[in-house]
Amino acid sequence: MKGSLTYSKAGVHVTTADRFVEELARLARRTHQKGIIAGVGGFAGLFRDARSRSGLVWAASSDGVGTKILLAARPKELEAIGIDLVAMNVNDCLAVGAEPLIFLDYFATSRLRIPQAIAIMRGICRGLKEARCTLLGGETAEMPGLYRPGHFDLAGFCVGVVRPETRLQGPPREGDCLIGLASTGVHSNGFSLVRRLWGRSLTPSLKDELLKPTAIYVRPVLAAMRRHTVRAVVHVTGSGWQGNIPRVLPDRLAALITLGSWPVKPIFAKIERRARLSKQAMFSTFNMGIGMILVVPPREAGAVVRFMRLRNVRAWDVGRIVRRKQREPQVQFIE
Template identity: 40%
Template sequence: MEPRTYAASGVDQARADSIKRRIAQYVQETFSPGVLRPLGLFGGIVEAPGTNGTLALVATIDSVGTKVIIASVLGHHEGIGIDLVHHSANDLLACGAEPLFFLDYFATAELEETVLEALVRGMTRACGALGCALIGGETAQLPGVYTPGAYDLAGCMVGVVPVEGIIDGRRIEPGDLVLGLPSDGLHTNGYSLVRAVLGLTGNPQHDRPLLAEVPPWSDRSLGDLLLQPHRCYVPLLRTWLRDSRLHGLAHITGGGLTGNLSRIVPDGCRIEIDASSWPVPPLFEEIRQRGSISPTEMFRVFNMGIGFAVIGTPSFIHALQQALGEGWIVGHVVRAERPRVIVRGGMLGMQILTDSESA
């Protein structure tokens, strides 16, 4: 069997990264003095007007991706709303910000009331738990753009952080440790590859029997496992954000550990990750085997069981791990130039995975 890749399934990360680097110059031409950080972090950061430079607003925007196709096949939509809010809140968290408000964008060919109601139920449930207001959105009916029954859900969340409390990785230094916090499955990334691996077409009659399969290592169907909502790390970490020993945070989404940790590593530092330091959940191994996917491709596409990473002094990381009662010390920071991130060990064997800018 020909090994499956993300690019062959329709998502070319390398090409997308190249395009984003080219268009960055146009985006940066719009920056005013109130923009406090450059592109590339987990949110855009601007000075909050009327606060005399003491507070900053952080904004992030994203979608749930092709996970919505599996939700449509199974008719389970509420979790998609939760996914979107949790993904957004985690991005703000990575900048040290608390969520303030959220707006959503729902687009479809023809409005199905039960679908939209379920999505809004999920979003309001997640927003309410975070103390974040869902203040509005847009519902677009676009026949000809979307096929019947298909939809997309995107959202923008805005949060606030004291300017002196912005977390952007610049304080990361050699000797710091990396704590990896467990994910709840795939979260919201890699579903185009998973659908290709499982042979899913989007046709409910074809896909439902495939998704009803219960793997021997689980008591849940593949469909349930794949629709597990994106975990939110805000409740775990919000009380630790102002600790000066905390130096960096990373939400592990598309691009995996290398792609997301590299966004916050300062010049002169490198994060080295030991992939044997945590147990990779069996769902990822199931996907890898079924698709004959290379270990390096798996680590570039999926979170591999680590949904969020915390970087700080050894005393901070050990105290946090003990207080949370979960997570693994998965790596450390050394003094070095490029590559910014190295992952080795575990299923990678003798292979060494680096961030894409250094590859």
């Protein structure tokens, strides 16, 4: 759209990152040992220890919070960032059918400020308690000269296990339904664009809306996996719908999304108007009110929606898996 402020104009080059991941995956394959099921490029890596009799499959993920951390200053805001860090990692493990078990954090700053660090760690521990995951260790690094005074960065690392009762029953099939689970808001992606849009003019109420912690879906989704047939799980993070749904689909299939089948939060309309972005650009950058998508057989769709709502997770049937024609995109929209 003419005159729009895109993610790339805000300084985030998704296509460059995609090319890097492709090259990284090629390099990583040189390190592979027997037992690798899924390596670089998925929501989380998967590994089966061939030397163990248990046959358990282990999952590992790593992620950060991005430039959302630049908006956080007060203790409550910093605590929310800690929750974000946990959510980004445990939800990625969940997307491969894994139950998160242990977590490590990395906190880097110019100078260690105890109140700031404690507020963040309090949030991390809150998030881990919600996910029933253990903080096993981490690293705190003071690096004067690398970060501006008061600035910091965070990374998380999560290890989980794929148990037989929660193993995904994939791959997705033509006719399967897409069950969208409500996000709490923007979650932890798109903030380089958001900060460019508002700069220092953020009102307190808008800032509070933007800093709502990312939803942690572990308990309800694991419960759904035990009770229902779940073929695939999509964690809607960076690159939005277009970047994440194709990660779980065979090339011959596409997702047909029904616009209007769920309520899009007002914050996304504000961003769309201010940035003058097309719907296509919005869906390729933000979660648009859906933080996680479960791919289930059509016979299970209604039951899964009810199951989630009984656990206080708003859920909607937002689309279908369809056969993909040559050169068609893997994520399509209808009104």
